[in-house]
Amino acid sequence: MxxxxxxxxxxxxxxxxxxxxxxxxxxxxxxxxxxxxxxxxxxxxxxxxxxxxxxxxxxxxxxxxxxxxxxxxxxxxxxxxxxxxxxxxxxxxxxxxxxxxxxxxxxxxxxxxxxxxxxxxxxxxxxxxxxxxxxxxxxxxxxxxxxxxxxxxxxxxxxxxxxxxxxxxxxxxxxxxxxxxxxxxxxxxxxxxxxxxxxxxxxxGGQATTLAMKQNAIDLLYVQYLLLSELWGLRPLPQTEVVSTLEDLVTLRDLVAQENLRALNIRMAGKDRIGAMREACRAVLNSPGYVLRRLLDELDRTRVIRNGINPRRFRARQEELWPGQKPVLAVQET
CATH class of the missing domain: 3.90.550.10 (Spore Coat Polysaccharide Biosynthesis Protein SpsA; Chain A)
Incomplete structure (x- = not known):
């Protein structure tokens, strides 16, 4: 069976x-x-x-x-x-x-x-x-x-x-x-x-993640916000009420570089080598740090792979994200 x-x-x-x-x-x-x-x-x-x-x-x-x-x-x-x-x-x-x-x-x-x-x-x-x-x-x-x-x-x-x-x-x-x-x-x-x-x-090119990468990044931050709310014993607000703060937390240069790398693979799959090289150059110019981190993720098998931003950045915006609330529990921030 x-x-x-x-x-x-x-x-x-x-x-x-x-x-x-x-x-x-x-x-x-x-x-x-x-x-x-x-x-x-x-x-x-x-x-x-x-x-x-x-x-x-x-x-x-x-x-x-x-x-x-x-x-x-x-x-x-x-x-x-x-x-x-x-x-x-x-x-x-x-x-x-x-x-x-x-x-x-x-x-x-x-x-x-x-x-x-x-x-x-x-x-x-x-x-x-x-x-x-x-x-x-x-x-x-x-x-x-x-x-x-x-x-x-x-x-x-x-x-x-x-x-x-x-x-x-x-x-x-x-x-x-x-x-x-x-x-x-x-x-x-x-x-x-x-x-x-x-x-x-x-x-x-038809994937939703390609068409709306900024929104995807905001949604991912909201998921991290939900996690931190649980870890810190706080009550999360609906996404519509914190979206402007989450937008501020998005690193746009990294996001554009990520989109460039995605476009690189789409070009490669279409056998457009010249277009792929252009996207690689754009990614490096937009955010060399992001490209380096992505390469290290591929090459260094000892690296910790995780998504999200440092929780301290959420805590710095606590009054906007959790107005009138104080953390009950502390998260192990690294």
Whole structure:
């Protein structure tokens, strides 16, 4: 009996969907199910899914749902104890399911099993998805110090019971729902990293993260704000009430450099070498410090990988972020 469901959100996923689904159907291990939740299949995605005749695949139409609601729907309706995330434009390498099931058997009480991901296609894109590393205790320590964990969302596998216990995906968030879930799981359950590259993460111009990187950065800071609120015993305000302060905390030069590096990989995937070189130069000019840190993250396997800014910067804006409140507990700031 299958213990793993692959959760596949689908929203106008052509032309990448067939390659993505085929990477799942051709896994070395066949003992799993696929739950495809289609929000908008009007580009041919829905017709393609219905054309498949594989008993492991279940297609459900749920138009208009936000991603966080779609993911919670998967948690509610999956008929297995584990949910493997997969995006409709990414590639599951042949042994992804097999290796994940091995880790489930070894670490069945874990709350989260994140694998590693590289930018796709390999050889045409540069680098790996920036991911936190370490033991479960080391990952928890990052969170207790007020920082966020970094994992590739479509490379993660969730223990459904543990995920529900911490509240599932927070549907009030615009983005960064994954980073918010990671810190809540880290504080209540074990996280066991699968130290193998099992996913090809595709970057392309149609992704929401490319179109709205500044908003994504603000949303990530709001998730860190929620974490710090819990660590310090404070009551968080709605994002709309603190958004102007969060905007001030965004380092724009780093953000632009990050966008340049993303554009570099998109150019590389399109075999536009000259365009890729231009983006690399722009990234260095916009924020040499950010580019250096990103290189060190790739090359130095002893570095601590985390997201967010120094918690002291939040504390310096305490009256704006937590008006009339004082911290009950202290965070270990580093």
């Amino acid at each position: 299958a213990i793993l469901t692959v959760g596949l959100p689908v929203n106008r996923a052509m032309p990448y969907l067939p390659e993505s689904v085929e990477s799942l159907l051709s896994q070395t291990c066949e003992d799993f199910r696929i739950l495809a939740v289609v929000g908008d299949g009007s580009d041919g995605s829905l017709d393609y899914l219905y054309s498949l005749r594989d008993p492991r695949l279940r297609v459900v139409e749920r138009p208009g749902l936000r991603l966080s609601r779609t993911l919670n729907y998967m948690l509610e309706t999956a008929e297995t104890p584990w949910l493997m995330r997969h995006d409709a434009d990414d590639i599951a390498y042949p042994q992804r399911v097999e290796r994940t099931l091995e880790y489930i058997r070894r670490h069945g009480d874990a709350g989260l099993l994140p694998a590693l991901a590289e930018y796709f296609p390999p050889g045409q894109s540069i680098g790996t998805f920036r991911a936190s590393r370490g033991t479960s205790d080391e990952l928890r320590s990052i969170v207790e110090r007020g920082y966020l964990l970094s994992f590739c969302h479509p490379a993660a596998t969730l223990n459904i019971a543990c995920t529900k216990k911490v509240g599932g995906y927070r549907e009030t968030l615009n983005r960064a729902e994954d980073a918010d879930l990671w810190w809540r799981i880290a504080r209540s359950a074990e996280i066991r990293i699968i130290p193998e590259t099992l996913v090809g993460y595709r970057q392309h």
